Amino acid sequence: MTAASGDSRLAADRIRAFEQAGSAEELVAATRRLIACDDPLATVPHLVQVLGFNNPGAAVAAVDGLIALGPAAVGPLLANLDAHNYGARAWAVRALAGIGDPRGLDVLEDALATDVGPSVRRAAARGLGALRLEALTEEERRQMRERCLGALESGRGDGEWVVRYAVAVGLEGLALPLPPAHPHSHRAEACLQQLQDPEREDTLVVRLRAGVALKRLNAR
Amino acid sequence: MAGDGAPISEAEALEQLRQTDDQSRQYYAAWWLGRMRSRHPEAVPLLLAALRQRQPRDVGAGVEHNAVARNAARALGKIADGRAVSELLVVLDDADDGLREAAARSLGELRATAAVPLLTRRLASGPEVAGAHRSDSPRLQEPCEAMLEALGTIGVAEAEVLAVIKPFTSHGRPLVRSAACRALLQLTGETAWADELLQLLQHPQLQVRRAALMDLGAVGWRPALVPIQRTLAENSLKLIALRGLVENGNGDEADSDDEAVLMAMDALL
Structure with a gap:
């Protein structure tokens, strides 16, 4: 490693150290240091780049860093989505789900419906219930929630229990800020009731999570 | 459903298991019927026939036959039909240790x-x-x-x-130690065996940490919640382990202890 891995918190030094990282372990350490430098925004393109390196340790660190940066990371993430690098795309979906920026909706919708990896579909389902809609107009919020609900309702039929579990979490997150009488809240509750029904849902932990979601919605 | 391999119907799977010319088709069909937990009345009799297709280990050409038999043994455990027990007991004494392994797991599931x-x-x-x-x-x-x-x-x-x-x-092998502690914890409920498993969650090999995660989940050992959260392993495996904590030894409604585990699961999605 270079001197930049020492005490300096300067982004430029840390980016240089990152670019010179020779081994998988060095890359993980250099990625972690990127997140904690003096100008994290300057590191976004490099963090996005890490997602395509097929180094899970570094990718986990990069996703955490991108989520911490929030909306500022969304533009570069969307601009660099690589349809041909499955691994990179999967990590980007996880980052977008964690950030909750409405601009990520298209990607999350598509991931829950079509991604081959259950870990990507489960992250997308969680993200679809956690979009931050406060800054939008009433009508924009309604349209976005409509799409999130539709995607989650379809996700209820997923073959993997962990994705259906995440759908229950997503529905809770989507409905909790709404007044109980809101039509979107009714739709979310109807879907949760199906996830709680032993006749329709065979995995106990999914039914229990749906039950907790309904209890919380009733307590609003 | 995503990720289930080539889409075939139940009728096709039964047909492919019935024919004996193409063993790779039989192999896939046996797996498929187990994966789908087929309830078709012909599934168990056909799987038992495939299990009897096994051959003495050292006959050179017998490898493929036994691959089909192993998948049949696994599928019979997943389908969990009591009719399979007597044949699986015979297989437990087979010379092929791979078959004995599949039979042991299925007899456990049954x-x-x-x-x-x-x-x-x-x-x-x-x-x-x-x-x-x-x-x-x-x-x-x-x-x-x-x-x-x-x-x-x-x-x-x-x-x-x-x-x-x-x-x-x-x-000498940590995976065997983990399996033994898991069994003893299930049978006795004694904390000492759980402590051994918690130690294995910190083993330097990922493969061992994964096994200990699955074992604590299979037992449903609640005090393992925080150690599981801290284990260096994929979220997917931690989620399976925590599902085990919630489901093993539980009623139909989540109490406050369950909710703590569910919230830990939410954080791993």
């Missing part, structure tokens, strides 16, 4: 108490003999992990059974 005397007999010689390394492969003389896990799942907590399992908690 909670077949009739398998306990056979399993304990095959393990009775202990880590030095049943658990000894084979000269011709990296495997052990007996499929110890599968047999120990089956004893724990079946749940006969008699003194003779415990006495057979205990020596395996000091086997």
Whole structure:
């Protein structure tokens, strides 16, 4: 490693150290240091780049860093989505789900419906219930929630229990800020009731999570 | 459903298992019927026929036949039909250790108490003999992990059974130790065996940490919640382990303890 891995918190030094990282372990350490430098925004393109390196340790660190940066990371993430690098795309979906920026909706919708990896579909389902809609107009919020609900309702039929579990979490997150009488809240509750029904849902932990979601919605 | 391989129907799967010319088709069909937990009345009889297709181990051409038989044995455990028990008990004495392994796991899934005397007999010689390394492969003389896990799942907590399992908690392989501790924890509920598993969550090898995660989940050991959260392993495996904590030993509604585990799961999605 270079001197930049020492005490300096300067982004430029840390980016240089990152670019010179020779081994998988060095890359993980250099990625972690990127997140904690003096100008994290300057590191976004490099963090996005890490997602395509097929180094899970570094990718986990990069996703955490991108989520911490929030909306500022969304533009570069969307601009660099690589349809041909499955691994990179999967990590980007996880980052977008964690950030909750409405601009990520298209990607999350598509991931829950079509991604081959259950870990990507489960992250997308969680993200679809956690979009931050406060800054939008009433009508924009309604349209976005409509799409999130539709995607989650379809996700209820997923073959993997962990994705259906995440759908229950997503529905809770989507409905909790709404007044109980809101039509979107009714739709979310109807879907949760199906996830709680032993006749329709065979995995106990999914039914229990749906039950907790309904209890919380009733307590609003 | 995503990720289930080539889409075939149940009727096609049954047909492919019935024919015996193309064993790769039989192999896939047997797996498919187990994966889908087929309830078709022909599924169990056809799988039993495929299980009887097995051949003596050392006949050179017999490898493929036994691959089909192994998948059939696994599928019979997933379908969990009691009619499979007597044939699986016979397979537990087969010369092919891969078949014995599949049969042991399935008899565990079937909670077949009739398998306990056979399993304990095959393990009775202990880590030095049943658990000894084979000269011709990296495997052990007996499929110890599968047999120990089956004893724990079946749940006969008699003194003779415990006495057979205990020596395996000091086997040289951490995966065997993990299986033995899991079984003893299931059978006795004694904290000492859980402590061993919690230690294994910090083992330097990822493969061992994964096994300990699955074992604590299978037992449903609640005090493992925080250690599981802290384990260095994929979220997917931690989620399966935490699902085990919630589901093993639980009613139909989540109490506050369950909610703590569910919130830990939410954080891993």
